[in-house]
Amino acid sequence: MISVVGHTAIDHICRVPRFPEKHTSTYTLDHRIFFGGGAANIAAGIATLGERCTLVSAVGSDFPGSAYERRMEELGIERRFFFVPDRPTATAFMFNDLAGDQITYFDWGASAVFAEADAPALEFVHMATADPSFNVRVAEKSEFASFDPGQDILKYSREQFETILDNINILFANRHEAATMAEVLGTSVSDLAKRVEIAVITMDAEGCMLCVRGEKQMVPAIRVEMADPTGAGDAFRAGFLSAYQRGYAPLRCCTIGTTAASFVVEQVGCQTNLPTWERMAGRHAQYFGPIEKEA
Template sequence: MIAGVGPALVDHIYSIDSYPQRGGQAIVRNSVKEAGGAAANVIYGLASFGLPCRFYSTIGTDSDADFFISSLKKVGVDVRAAVTHPETGRVDIYVDSEGERTFFVHPNAAGSAAVSIPNGDYDEVEYFYLDPFPAANSFEIHLEIARKATERGKTVILNPGHPYSAMGFERLSELLQYTDIVILSLPEFEMLGGNAEKFLEFVDVLVVTMSEKGCKAYSDEKSVHCPAFRVKVVDTTGAGDAFSAGFLYGYVKGYSLEKCLKAGNFVAAYSIQHYGARTFPPVRDVDRVLSE
C-alpha cells in the first residue's frame, strides 16, 4: 500500500484569457471545482491505476469536506482525516490561455496539520508520499512520520515543493536523511543549490522535472534524461502530480528508472491537455508505455 500525507484542498479553477495588470480586471470564461492537494492528486492517480492507497490529512466539517472525501473514495482510497477547522482548505486557481496558472491558497483545516498516524498503520503501508501542508508545523510532522517509516524499513518519497525548498538544503537535509526518493521541479532543485551529488548523500533516487525539457533522474549508478511528450497545453495545473503518479506507478511495479521517467512524462502530458489536476489516462495506456 502507498499512503499520501499532505493537505486536503478543494480547487476552484477559473479560466481567463490573460492576467490583468495590478488593479485591473479579467473576465472568467468558465470555472471548475475539483478536489486537490498535491499528495491527494498523486494518490488519486495511483488508485485510479489500481494500486491500494490511503490518504492522511486534516479536514473541515463543511460540504467541501464531503466533496473531497468522496472524490478519493470513488477510486478506492482509504481516507483517514482529522477535523481541525470548520472549513476545508481551498485554492483559487486562475489559468490563462497559455495554460499558466496562479494560486491563491486558503489554508483553513490544511493550516492546522494535526496528523497522527497510529503505530500499527506503519505495518500496513509500504510507501509514504509526503507533501507540504500550508501549516507552521508541517515540516516537523513529516519529519516524525519519515523517521518512524524509515525505522520500519518503509520507502519514503518526498515532494518538497516550494515551502520546503525555500528552507534551504541544510534544513531540508534533516528530512532527507529519512527519505528514499525526492521528486522536485527544476526551479526547486536550483533553489536548493542544483547539486545532485549532495542529494545522493542522503537519498537513493533524485528526480527533477523540467517542464517542456522533460525530466532527469539521478542515482548512485547513473543519471537518466527523458524528453517530454509534445502536446498542446490546455492547463498545467497538477502536471507535477501527474508526473509523480506515473513515475511511482512504474517504480512500485519494479520498472527501470528510464521506464518510470517515460511513464511520468506520459501521464503528465495527458494531464496538461485537460483542465484540472485529476485527469489521468487509463492504466492500460500507462502499462503500454512501460512495456514499450
C-alpha cells in the same frame, strides 16, 4: 500499499486574459471547480492506475458527505484523515493567463492541523505538500519515503530540508523547486541530487532528469495538446510510484510517470483525465515502447 501524506483541497481554476498590475483588476474568461490537493491528486492517480493507496490528510466540515468523499470511496482510497470541524477543507485558487503562465493562492484551511498532528509510521510513503514539521516527523518514522516540496517549499528551513534528505530514498522536484532547495542548502542542484538514492527533476516541456546515485539520464516529455498544466507533476509522481511499487527500474518509472502526466494536461483539472494502467500502457508503447521490467 503506498501511503501519501499532504493536502486534500478544492481547486478553483480560472482563465484570465492577463495578470493585472498592482491596484488594478481583470476579468475571468472561465471559472471551474475541481477536486485537488497535491497528496489527494497523487492518491487518486495511484488508485486509478490500480495500486492500493492510503491518503493521510486533513479535511474540514465541508467534506463529509461531499462529492469529493464519494469520489475517493469509488476509487477505493483508504483514508486516514484529521477532521477539523471548525475549518473548511483547504482551497487552491489558480489563475492561468493566455500566455500559459500561472499564479496560485492557497488557503490552508483544515490543513493547518498538520503542524501539531501526530505523524504516523509508514512502510512506503510519499510526502507531498504539507506542513514541513509534519513531513519531517513522517520521514523520521517511515521505512521507505519519497518527497516533493511543491508550493510549500518556502516554508522549509535548511534544517528541515537536511533532516528530510537524510531520511528519504527518492526526491521529486521541478527545476524551480530544485534550485530553491539547493540555494537554501548552500549547494548546487547536481550535488543536491547526489544526496539521495534517486532524484527526479522535472523540466516542463523538456521532460525530466533522472539521477540514480549521481548518474544522470534524460527522459523526454510526450507532446500533446495541452489544456491545463495543473496536476501534471502529481500525475507524474503517481505513475512513477505505482511503477516503482510494481518493481520497475527507475528509468522505466520515469517513462511511466511521463506518460501518466501527458493525459492529465489534456483536460482542465488535476483528476479529470487520470489514466488507468491499460490506457497508460497503450500510450507508453507508442512513445517509449512496451512496458518491460528490464528497462
